[in-house]
Structures are given as C-alpha cells and as structure tokens.
Amino acid sequence: MAVDLDFKAVLGRFCTGVTAVTALDGDRPLGFACQSFSALSLDPLAVAIFPARTSTTWPRIREVGRFCVNILADDQQQVCRQLSRSGTDKFADLTWTPSPNGAPLLSGALAWIDCTLAQEVDGGDHTIVVGHVTALGELREAPPLLFYRSAFERLAPRPLSETPATGLRPAVTASK
Template sequence: MIPRDVAPTRFRDVLGTFATGVVVVTALDGDQPVGMTVQSFSSLSLRPPLVLFCPARTSRTWPRVRRVGSFCANVLAADQADLAATMAAGRGDRFRDVAWEAGVTGAPRLAGALSHVEATVQAVHDGGDHDVVVGRVRAVARGAEGTRPLLFHEGRYARLLAEESAEAR
C-alpha cells in the first residue's frame, strides 16, 4: 500500500542525506544588490545552455530577482559558509562587507566564489511551495583551480574531507 502523504519533517530528514552544493543567487535591482542562498541549483541542458534553481514562494528576494529578469548563480567555495548564512538570513544589508563586481547581466559576481553562472529568466514553473526557475545561460566563469566547494548535508554546511589524488582525476 502506498502511503497517502509523507510528513514534511520526515521528508526533509531523508532528503537531507543528499549532499548539495551551495549557491547564492544574486541580481541587481536598480542600484541595490540582492541575494539569496539556494541549495536546489542544477544544470538542465547543454543545448541551449540552461540551469535551474528553486526558490521558496515565501522568499522576499525571489520576487525582486524575477522582476529584474536576470541573475548570477555564485557557486560558493568551502571558506564561504558565513556568506551563505548571511544571504540565507534575509535580514539587514546582506551585501555590507561583501566584495563583488557586476557581471555581464549586471548581477553581482561574488568575490571568492568557485564559479559564476549568469542567466536570464526563461521560464518559471509551479513546484509546490517553491517555484522552478529555468534560466538561459549568458556567461560563465570559473574561479581558481583547486578551490574546494561548500556543501550542505543534514542541515549543516560541510566541506570535502580528502583531496583527490592526481591519479583519481
């Protein structure tokens, strides 16, 4: 028998075992930078180049990004957990003391990020209590080689423990 419903806390607990990268989605709303931390970010298509992310419908930042129509997905490095927490908090001036430069879409490219994926919003789909945002990629950039990613696992920020050997690559 298939259960009628899965309890949200149980669902979160089980899906939390899947480690994800951490991304800060940014946009420039007029002259004000805005940003939010997301874990649901993925490549979607190579031809055409598409990405997706899934902001909560309760987000106060997502409507601003949507209105702008373009964004930068900043893939965070292992030493950027404080930045991820600041952008997730949703209070105060999240960009105070944050170094960034405008990318080709105008969206902030955060200093120290592992990579930057700039895109325009192509489509927004219903995803339950989240929206599924499809972005058409306009520019990409990679950070310094050898930089490790920031991960999120079981409700906490995490880092990779072991460096890969040259033979494993």
C-alpha cells in the first residue's frame, strides 16, 4: 500500500499535457480526456495513448478503428472536465468539426493528430494503444493545458524574446 502511495506521489511530480481522444461512431461523437499520451515513433509516425481498463468510451472508439488526439489549451479545463464525465452527453455545448478521418476536432484545441488503431497491449490497469498517424495539424498558439500533482497548472509566462518563433504550420497528411 505504501509503495502505491509513493508511486502516485512520485509520478505526480511529472507534468503532463492534457489531450482529448475523439472518434465518430456513425453520427455520434465519442471522446475522453487523456493525460496519458506520448509521441512514440518517427518511422512509422506513431503515438501512444493509455486508456484505463475501466473506460467505457475506449472500447467504442476501438470498434471505430480510428481516432483523433486533440491537444488541449490551458483555457480548455472545462472541456477536459466534460469529457471526463461518465453517463452524460460529453459533447453537449462543445463545438467541433470533422478531422480528415472524421473524428471530432475540438474547437480551441492547440493541435490535432489523426490516427488509425495499430495495436493494443496489456498495460495492467491500463491499455497501451499504438496509433499510426495519418494526418496532423496545428490550430492556434496558446499555452497548453497541463496536469501536475493532481491539479491543472499553467506555464509561467516568458518574455517574447525568450520564446522560440515556431509559427503555425498547415495540416499535413502522412504519406503511406
């Protein structure tokens, strides 16, 4: 038990970004908030998400076979909370457009990554999901939504002179 508490306390010191994983089942949008997300591979382009085994949404997205990872901005805490709830219309009052693979691309997201389901691996109380990237794009410049020690956090503002000038790039479709 103490090791479990130590594990949570120690890993709570690792700051993560917050994403929303979405899909479209017919005309019904599906989605869940996900802080367990990672870039995985440049060749082939792949990302990983780690939904809890208790998720009731992930099995429905699995059936669709494709999904979109929406990278949330710091002003989207309510979007995260809404997509974290069970038993409600998670998309009530959320605006979105279809991504190239048809999944909900959430208004206000920083960026998005369309994926096809490539593989699932047992990860204990979570599932390790590998998604092959089919398209991606940046939508706006804003600070990311961060999660640290069981709470939302923000980056400290930096003077513009210390911020790398990246600029937004257009959406890209991965080559096959």
